[in-house]
Amino acid sequence: MSIRIAGIDKTYGPKGPGHTRALEPIDLDIANGELVGLLGPSGSGKTTLLRIVAGLEQADGGTIHFGERDVTQVHVRDRRIGFVFQHYALFRHMSVFDNVAFGLNALPRRDRPSSAQIRSRVMQLLEMVRLTDFASRYPAQLSGGQQQRVSLARALALKPDVLLLDEPFGALDAKVRQELRRWLRHLHGELGFTSLFVTHDQEEALELSDRVVVMSNGRVEQIATPDTLYRRPGNRFVFEFLGEVNRLEGDVSHGVLTCGAARLAVPGLDDGRHELLLRPHEIRLSERPSAGAHLPVSVSAVVPVGAEVRLELEADWLGEPWQASVGHAEFDRLDVSRGRRLYAVVSQLHRFDAAKPQTLTLEPAV
């Protein structure tokens, strides 16, 4: 079922001028079957928004519709939502089975399925989360990942109109988080529920979401698909929040940027002082300067991380060292080690100091 959020805002504490709002008026439309991530640093208002959609908190103004149904004034218990909490919030004194069956057992008598029906539904859900063998265990006897799967089964037991997840994988270790993420993506593909989830982990948001809502300070910074978000960030905040950023500042004259000993051809840029940003993977290294780029650097740190090698690059003309990432093949070819002097080649640059963000694609290195 689609979710339509219109003009939702929230202020904590006494209202008045100069008081920071938890949420500026927010508009957001989520299509039926869509999986949308709310991404932002802590204090950005993403959890508040999610809890308002759930009905666990009240907005000061605005409306929320599930499909055609106006749920703004509807109590949580009647909103037909499923909610997954960061710390699972399982009923600790109930078995896994009873946890999942809780919502069904809490139905008023006339709507409640027979106990045989409840049993088969719960077992079916436990099969879905692959925990059939754990039905009679207690939450404390399960691992974090298993507990979160129980919590998901419990939230889905009543076939909710929308599924809301608050940092669902935040308390789990990296490997389990990765697994659960993929599994949730599959489950979503199978069942097609409409879902809104909160995360502060950009990788999680990009991997899991159909669309990502980037928030900061109670405002929406950008709503876009993961691909668009990464390639064409709407503003500097989004660009910086979504990954590591290197800075290049210098004076441009006749299409060439100069910064100390460094020169870089930047066709199309106006004359004057510019600040340009680039991602680690947009830097490549070479033993010689190219026609358009003369960016001498020296390697100051080498950190092999799995499939790639992260390098820290220093130079007199750089305020802060650059972070670059290269593949192992290139790493070996260039015979990189600490102190090695190389030339950086830049494939893309981003600029946010103009009215509209701009991405410059430079000639590929020869």
Place this chain on the structure above:
Amino acid sequence: MVRIGDAPGVRRTLIGIALALTALFLLLPLVAIFAQALASGLDVYWQNLSDDYTLAAIGLTLLVTLLTVPVNLVFGVFLAWLVTRFSFPGRRLLQTLIDIPFAVSPVVAGLVYLLLYGRNGWLGGWLDAYDIQIMFAWPGIVLATIFVTCPFVARELIPLMQSQGAREEEAAVTLGASGWTIFRRVTLPKIRHALLYGVILTNARAVGEFGAVSVVAGAIRGQTNTLPLQVEQLYQDYNTVGAFTSASLLAMLALLTLAAKAVLEWRAARREIAT
């Protein structure tokens, strides 16, 4: 290397002192109660116990306890729920006010009740017009006992409920559960042990309360004497064996309370290990 206090001599001395003090101050008086009660043999003990006034005192004590404990159970849970689940102006003040009965001498509490409900008291005149007697009758004793014992349940529950948080209740409400269902199936099982513990303490105090009750009861033999008052009165009458017989009843109740508490703690510890 030997840690401080780890030398065998030091350890033995410390343990010995602790045991000796416990025996002297705690165990010996308890033994003395039963020794005195049974000093003239079982027949006399039984005779004293089946004395009409003593039986009346036992009955009154049971009545007071039976009324006090449920009232404070409900009140304590309600108060703890209010203080831990909602935020409202005056919440901290309320948390402090809960402790008044602990802070104030029970005698003062009794006097305040006398001032309020006595014949010349603020409410007493009005009540008297309707022929309702509270002071020097069982309702006064019950009121005073409720006052003295009201913090026990709330004090047990508040820290526990604060540390447990409200996430499980929130989860339950998103699953469509009504307020009563949430309380019965989620909150109550979580606080069960602390609640029982609070009830045991309330019970122990309700049975044994002397100060507040002695002010409001007026010590009418056979009518407003609870067990502790009866003990005192018998002792004043130089009936030592009788006094200690009643006292032995109170002591037995105390032992029962301790046993119940120990069982609860043992079960809680076993649950910890199981999970």
